[in-house]
Amino acid sequence: xxxxxxxxxxxxxxxxxxxxxxxxxxxxxxxxxxxxxxxxxxxxxxxxxxxxxxxxxxxxxxxxxxxxxxxxxxxxxxxxxxxxxxxxxxxxxxxxxxxxxxxxxxxxxxxxxx
Amino acid sequence: xxxxxxxxxxxxxxxxxxxxxxxxxxxxxxxxxxxxxxxxxxxxxxxxxxxxxxxxxxxxxxxxxxxxxxxxxxxxxxxxxxxxxxxxxxxxxxxxxxxxxxxxxxxxxxxxxxx
Numbered sequence: 001x002x003x004x005x006x007x008x009x010x011x012x013x014x015x016x017x018x019x020x021x022x023x024x025x026x027x028x029x030x031x032x033x034x035x036x037x038x039x040x041x042x043x044x045x046x047x048x049x050x051x052x053x054x055x056x057x058x059x060x061x062x063x064x065x066x067x068x069x070x071x072x073x074x075x076x077x078x079x080x081x082x083x084x085x086x087x088x089x090x091x092x093x094x095x096x097x098x099x100x101x102x103x104x105x106x107x108x109x110x111x112x113x114x
Numbered sequence: 115x116x117x118x119x120x121x122x123x124x125x126x127x128x129x130x131x132x133x134x135x136x137x138x139x140x141x142x143x144x145x146x147x148x149x150x151x152x153x154x155x156x157x158x159x160x161x162x163x164x165x166x167x168x169x170x171x172x173x174x175x176x177x178x179x180x181x182x183x184x185x186x187x188x189x190x191x192x193x194x195x196x197x198x199x200x201x202x203x204x205x206x207x208x209x210x211x212x213x214x215x216x217x218x219x220x221x222x223x224x225x226x227x228x229x
Contacts (some may be wrong), residue, residue, distance in 0.1 A: 009154070010195030032215035043118070043204055044157070051215070083168070089156060093216055100145050100216045101172070102209065104156035 003027045004092050006105035014113055020079040021108050023090030024069065031095040034102065035064060035075050038087045047088075048075070080112045116140050120205050120221035125197040132187045135190040135224050137205030145208045146188040147172075147218065148180065150201040157204065163188055172187075195228045202226075 005024045009050040013019045023033070031052045036044035050064045050073065057064050063076045077084055090105040118139045127133055139146065144165050149157040149172075159172030163182040177199055179191040188207075192199060202225050206218040 003207065004156070006156075034215050036220075040214065041222070043206075045220070045221050048218045049215035095213075100210060101162065102157075102216065102218060103160060104149075104158075106154060106156045 002105075003030075004090055004103050004105040006090055006108050008108050009106070010109040010111070012111045013080050014081045015082055019075075019080045019084065019110055019112065020109065021075040021077075021088050021090075023075075023105055024071055025073075025092050027092070027094075027103075028071070029093040029094050030103075032093050033064070033066060033073050034091045034093070035062075036089040036091060036104075037084075038089065038107070039107045044089055077110075080110075082112050082114050085110055085112045086089060118205055118207055118219055118221035120203075120224050122224060123222065124225050125227070127192075127226065129195060129197065129228060130212040132191070132193050132194050133195065133226075134192075135203055135205070135226070137188045137190065137221060138186050139188075139219070140186065141207060141209070141219065142185060143207035143209050143219070144185070145210055145216075146182065147206045147208075148178070148188070148190045149204045150174065151204065151223075152201050160190065160203075180194075190200065192226075197228050200226060200228045 034049040035047040038044040087107045091102040147162040148160040161180040163169045205221045
């Protein structure tokens with residue numbers, strides 16, 4: 001039973017355009033959502049997070065949008081750069097006693113073409 | 115500042131062999147985790163620890179054991195390796211926060227193949 005779903009295994013965009021990566025979740029108890037970026041042969045690295053009480057969080061070229069009623073979040077990268085080519089994982093966590101365990105989606109491979 | 119260090123990076127095991135994946139962190143993080151990633155899949159939590167002497171099972175603990183004798187180290191033991199344990203293993207650590215997202219710092223991974 002997948003609680004965090006990334007339904008697009010891959011996405012290809014042109015350099016300079018917008019990349020939009022999507023994530024859906026089923027557990028309404030999730031309070032925080034995180035995006036991780038992973039290059040080949042490296043561990044995932046934290047990119048950006050959002051609290052369930054917000055609908056948007058921005059950090060430079062990266063913006064995460066949360067639609068709590070639809071249980072959907074998205075990561076926007078503008079403008080996309082070739083160095084953004086990586087696997088992006090969406091993750092979610094609860095609060096209180098369980099907020100330290102992250103549940104991950106399967107990931108989306110982003111390819112940014114020069 | 116090394117962060118989270120995992121050894122070995124690669125290992126090939128025969129069915130039935132045992133081995134330990136080592137993980138150490140130098141950030142004084144209380145919480146540590148072991149995840150595995152199979153091809154095309156997300157990361158699945160194997161075991162985690164909220165402090166020295168305390169460990170608990172995650173989603174996929176069968177076939178593994180852990181110990182946490184110090185804050186820095188969190189080794190993962192495979193007792194009787196099986197082909198189903200072929201995977202990439204990631205160790206991670208974090209500092210618990212009262213509010214806000216729990217951001218994990220990951221090691222570079224250990225690729226294990228069981229033949």
